[in-house]
Amino acid sequence: MGREGHRFRGRVPWARTKETVEIIRAALRREVVGYSGHSFQLPLPAGQGTGLGRSLKMPAKPERSSVPLYVAALGPRSVESAAAYADGWLPFLYSPEGAARVWGGPLAAGAAERPEGLAPLEVVAGGMVAVGEDVKGMLDFARPMFALYIGGMSARGRNVYNDLACRYGYEAEAKEIQDLYLDGMKEVEAKVPLELLEQVNLVGPASYVKERIEAFRESGVTDLQVSPAGDDPAGYSPDTFRRAPREHSRPAAGEPAHRRPRRASEASWARPVRQAVPMAPVRSR
Known part of the structure; x- marks a missing residue:
């Protein structure tokens, strides 16, 4: 649930998130699904459609009556809705240093509305991971995508990434x-x-990448979702970072402060990172 939201027009994304989650969960429980909400009316009310619609239940019997639902959201109300109703949240262009400032309020508000029977919110974030000394060269590889999202995803005033x-x-x-x-x-x-x-990426010597993983964890990320890049992206494994020594050349004085390890464990939603979830390897040009 995420990219499809770009295709809806004239509806409220945060309301649609809540309603979509509720409808899917009811269907998986094989309930007869009838729904009257802001974005969805099932079946269509009188005067809309053919008038022949009926509330139905899923004919197949799922192996599980509950499937974790993860929501991609960036706007404050959509993030609040995800924190209240979804099993997990998938932020994009996630900065451990900026997360509390940008999303701390919505996440806390959503957590306050979260049903008691729903497990704590999973936060799945990450970016490109590349191990090596040519940090600028590896980061340059990501520039076209960032330019596209910040510059070209929708018109002026309508670009959530901008x-x-x-x-x-x-x-x-x-x-x-x-x-x-x-x-x-x-x-x-x-x-x-x-x-x-x-x-928003994890790029540099293995020991520095290890510290960036810790920064993501301390900011509240529970699962890393990364895109391996570099000369040998398929060769990365958790052991790559477990073996990395704690000592490494830290940023010199005057370099950006975010290059230094930073504590963010005061975030109310922070929990230990559970696992790393690699995406398809990407080889640097």
Whole structure:
């Protein structure tokens, strides 16, 4: 549940999230599904459709009556709704350093409304993971995607990824990226801030990547979802980071503060990272 939300027009995303979760859970329990909500009416009320609709239940018997439902959301109300009703939340372009400031309020508000019988919210986040010394070169590999999302995903004033970059503190850069992208200017990729790329990805020596994993954990992430990149992305495993020594060359004075290990365990939703979930390997160009 996430990308399909881009295709709905004239409806309230946060209300649709709640209703979708409730309908799917009822269907999996093989209940006769009738629903009257803001976004969904099942069956259609009188005067809409053919008038022949009926409330139905799933004909097949699922192996499980409950399947974890994870919601991709970025806006405050949508994140609050995910925290209240979903099993998990899938944020995109997640920054451990910016998460509490951007989403702390909505997550706490949603948690306060969460039903008692629902397990604590899982938070699945990550980014590109690449191990090596050429940090800038590896981060440059991600620039086209960031330029696309911040600059080209929808029109001005309608781009949730651009809005997120602004909420992280990159208002001027986000506006410039969007203007250049929508005007078809090729130099747009170079305008993606290196600091933002560093925050939302896990790139550098193995020991530094290990500390970034810890930063994600301390900010509230329970599951890492990463896209391996680099010269040998298929060679990464949890042991790559377990073997990494604690000592490594830390950022020199004057480098961005987010490069240094940071505590964020005061987040009310923070819990230990459970596992790493690799996506398809991507080989650097």
